[in-house]
Amino acid sequence: MIQTHIFLSDQPNGVGPAAVLEFWVQVLTSQQLWHRDRATLFLLDNLCKAAFQYSQEDCIQKLLYQQHKNALGYHCDKGLLSSLVSWIVAGNVTPSFVEGNANSSQVWFSWMVLNMESIFEEDSQLRRVVEGELVINALTPDQALKKAQTQLKLPIVPSLQRLMIYRWAHQALATPADHPLMPLIWQKFFLLYLHRPGPQYGLPVDGCIGRRFFQSAAHVNLINEMKQRLIEVADFHHAASKALRVESPAEGSDRSPEKASCSADYLTSPELHKELVRLCNVFVLWLEEESFQKGDTYIPSLPKQYDAHRLAKVMQNQQDLWMEYVNVELVHHEFQEALNLWLQVQLESHTTCVSAGQTDFTNPIAAKERIMNNLKKFDIPKPPLPLQTMKAPVPVISSASLVSQKEAIQLMRMDLNILQRHAKTAALWESQHVALNNEILDTIPKLYVNREEQITLHLECRGTSNKGCQGAALLTIQFEGKHKNEAVNQQLHALRKEVRQLQAEATKPPSLGVVEAAVHVENFITALINIYKVQPMPAIKKVGISLFFTLVEYVCDETQRNPPTRQFFTSCIEILGQVFVSGTKSECKRLLQTILHNRRLCTLLSPYFTPVASPSEFVTLYERVVAFLSEDNSDVVFMLLTKQGLHGFFCLISLQR
Template sequence: IHVVESLRPGRVGASAVLEFWVGILTQQQLWYRDKTVLFLMDQICCAAFTHHQEDCVQKLLYQQYKSALGFHGDRSLLSSLVGWIAGNATPSFIEGQSLSAEVWFAWMVLNIEGMFEEESQLRRCVELELLSENISPDQALKKAQQRLKLPVVPSLQRLQVYRWACQAIATPPDHPLLPLVWQKFLQLYLRQPGPEYGLAAGGCIGRRFFQGSSQALVLKDLRQRIQEVSDFHHAASQALRVPLPNTPSSDSQTIRYLWFSHRLFGVFALWMDDESLQKQEVYLPSLPPEYESHRLAQVMQHQQQLWLEFVDQERLQFDEMEVLSLWEKAQSEPAFLQTQNLSFTDSSSLTSAKERILSNLKKHSTPLPAPELQPQKAPVAAIGNVCFTDPKAAAELLQQDLQTLQDQARIAVAREAQQVALEHELLESLPLLFKNRPEQVTIALECKGKGGQPCQGPANITVTCECVQRQEAVHSQITSLRRDIKRLQNDSMAPPHQNLAQAAVHTENFITSLVNTYKAEKSLALQQVGVTAFYQVVSFVCEDTLRHPPTRQYLSSCVEILGQVFIQGNAKECSRVLKAILEQRRLCPLISPFFTPNAAPNQLVSLYQDVVTSLHLDCADVIFMLLTKFDLTQWLNEANPVFSERTRLLDLVHGALCVCGREPEPELLTPFHLFTKHWSCLLRHHFPDHYSDCLRLLMTSSSNQLLSSECWKVTLRVLGCLPPSRSPKSKVEPSVSTAVEETVDWLSDYFLRSRLSKPDLRSFGLYSAWTSYIPDVASFWEHLLNCLINVRLSSCAREPVGSTLHDLHGKLMRLFQPWIFPLNAGDGK
């Protein structure tokens, strides 16, 4: 009742009440032999289990148990050891081997005894010894004590496997804790410790504890008891299925619990009776379903999770409610009934007990009042409202916190560099630690004589050999280096200062509040603060913070949150983000995801120009990442840029292709392929708007051998000159026919001017200057001439005979003339 009352708001709580009662009840000598105290302790342990407060009770009992185990009551440690050697049972709060009435108290005591076996490694060591077949449990316990050097250990009959076995036999079949008691025993009995110690699995260890005659009787009682418990639950479930006359039907939940309990103890009986589980390793998934192999695996692996689903929670709640109702009934009795029979002291009366307690309390001095509450400073300062309206205030706030994080990163990186230097020096010193020095050693060889004549003495032979000698100076240096490395490692593993965590949490609180406020109220002032915070965080990204994983991860998270909310898609910040990336290339992986040039269509060409003019071998990866952010198809279709802007962009793409060169370096291949993609995209858009410009740029740069042949292939693929678009017999549109004739005439004039422009080309022809592009030029000409012939073929029937052919032949002659006709150096025709 006291525990339930303490759970109400404003009360001290269940743990304080339980500690109070345990402390009072365990103060008297030999309290565990007093039946009244045991009854109260059983109720306390039940309340602790019900309200999940077992730890506070176990802590107090465990302290007393360790004290009793070490000093055996009021005797000395020496007398306790003598008693253990003489075979006396070690002290315990359970008189005998088990308790049948106070099961809750027994559960708590056996658990604290198990804690001692676990903490002292006694159980593990005994099991390891028992893996040898020729050792008895008593011998294993003594060897374990010697190996662990324990001054005192429980006697053999106090080991957990025997204690839980006896308690399982003594616990009433309808007690709520019985399934958990059996679980505890089976975890010890069916445990397989072999693989845990790196040995082959050889069955369960429990059978080794019950090979003696007395232990064998306990094992027989266990098997008989578990069958009785299973039959009890089966009979109880069957009885509840048939309701008595004039009574309500039985509760289905109780029937279900009894049926599950009957099934569980039936499974336990199978495990106990199956000898194969205990003598050899069994493949658990191959067992029949009635073995419930998943629970068996949990038991064999000694998993500590309790099967609380088999505890009769309904009965626990019913008992608690019954006690509470009796208390409330006593409290609500009329006053004249409470004042009757005052001539004698009724120890069972709740009212008289209350009066006696209050009377005894009045004899003591008045307790002091509770101490005054001392105001404490918040570990993390609050965020001022001015930081959400003034970018300068926000920058100053972040400056202080981020400076702390950056300083910590620099310290960590400096320690890392120092440790690398020390270890490098250590590695260089180790080969110099020992040297071989030549020394002369005299060896005496004994002589046994010959023919019965004694020898004059041993022969002394001097041998020159090289002996190893340690260099003391180098040894001192190595010792000093190792000392410095150890000190540096200790400094590195020391917990960080509290101001570091405060700075990180403070910055995180500010960013979280800023983002949440902006999402709720999208104002220009908040956006400006967010932009300022973004660049402030980015400014603290340096080589040291990138080399320190915790700081790098923290700053990356801050940049990601601020960038997604305030930078990504913000047209005003595209140029600034690009400038930051080009000035500090290490920022590219961090902030390039927030560079969205398509959000600023009016600035896209200028942004593209900044990227192209920064193209170099050492920054090709950065340029490629930036180029992937330009979606030219979307820009051309949605922004509808004017012709001059498109032409300017085409010139920029052409310039970038020329920078890549005729044979692009491997580092430039990835941006080069993006440039060719942009080239073809511009050529296709509103074709033939940029056809003449593309052809002019292509011819001009190819004549100077500035372009890769891949640029020709991309262009020809757009024009339909290469498979699969190539189709010479397709019908030619009128507009296309005009463009074809203009192209042929322009090419004829261009190549003729090129032939006449340089003396070497006049003498030796164009082939040497166009060797790299001859296959592509041939494909282009073939396509052009096929189109031209198809156009002229339709006009042959409408014009005088031979005039069309003569004109066509003249065009072909002019096209090929610069390539195949010889020219004199002084001939200008």
């Protein structure tokens, strides 16, 4: 079923194999201790085989990588991490999804897990540091691992038998001889065994690192077992190349009946068996050759039996998989057999159910009916809650208002009135605050007064040994003493209380209506300019010009005194003036009249006064500016004259002639 799901996902308009693989892996690994359940491992093994076939191994590896980090305590709480550390220090093997040294039943799953753990070993820099200690300081693997733990300060470091060079070695021993991944697993081992890390640490190219990991008696025995295993695998493929049906050595009895039945009618090509025989013999030579470990071998001079070209790639750490040795046809054949088996089961189930009058659970057409019948056994669900209509916080700008001058001005005046009232309120608060401060300043000098006082002091006389005193001396002192005026003090207290209340009121955020009005005006101007840039229609320009002068009408002393409204009105007038007024012939005279009528707006409006845009009125406008000159408005006249642009006017006149 799962294989069919993956197959269908790769069809046109399918979600793709990666999504299906991730889904099933997440489903299967969501249960507790899933890596100890044989049924789950069987399904995961087939998923990993499908991922290999569709070149989607990364999607499974990233999920297993995260689970591996969680299992090691990288994302757990401190208590769990402490227990894991104590568990490891007690001598237990680091947790892994492939328990024991290897897995001979689920090789595809083991391949995926070991590749994931290799990535983890590289990411944590554990392999680099361990190899460095072995090469530079000539330590034993145990000592190098402890040194790496101290240097990298990793929360958890794998136990020695979990180093990847040993993991690949044990998995190579356990993998059946006829398994498609057998040559790739051996390749992974030799990439680590024949790795030359010298240049990585600034040392000359020296021997391979492998023997440094296999110095103890147990590890030497492991190397011997690997040699013997390679000889057995070579013998197996030699016999298979003669088109003889043979059982895989040591694993033949472990093969499942399903696998035997699926592959019973399939024979691997004799050429592939011969290539695998040659490859196994090459591996034996690589294991036996001591000169590789010493670094005194000239690779190109090796005999043909050593496959010098492939050996050089291994020593250069080239990670490209040797797919030419993988029995891809067998993988495709087994995948197709699984699809055919599922289709056969579906057909037989459907036929049996129809003949017996039973419910056909494999029929997708009847699935809806079964679901509805099951739902009728439960209470009718409650209807959804009534939908509450939400009012938009800011009114939406209608398209009609953008081209209707009357509607636009009427709409904007409502918002501008609110903003102007807010500015006047703020100005009133400011005036009240100034008045209260002035009153406080005027009242403080009256808080204390000097009043004339008189006190009498009694000065005792102690006398001398010969003469006595007639009594204490009475001294009367007159002075002016400081006295607080309680009435004034109460008045100051009341004034300060009013100031605090006024400050609290003034520092409150503006009301929601003020904010809505400001946002509405800004939205209207933005929409107006955006549509004008796309469709520069005269009607839209008239709306923009009218809105510009409407905003100017609302500029007053209060709006200029209040910083927020001053900034808001200035920004709106600036953008409207730049887009709609500046350079518009028909608005030069009107703009000049507005400035001359209200001189305090000169600084705000003069940047958009461009009389050169109206050559026919230029002289008249110039005369009006000059005639307006007086002692108290010379700055205004000067600012307007700078906008006349006489040079541009004369250039324009000469071009027209």
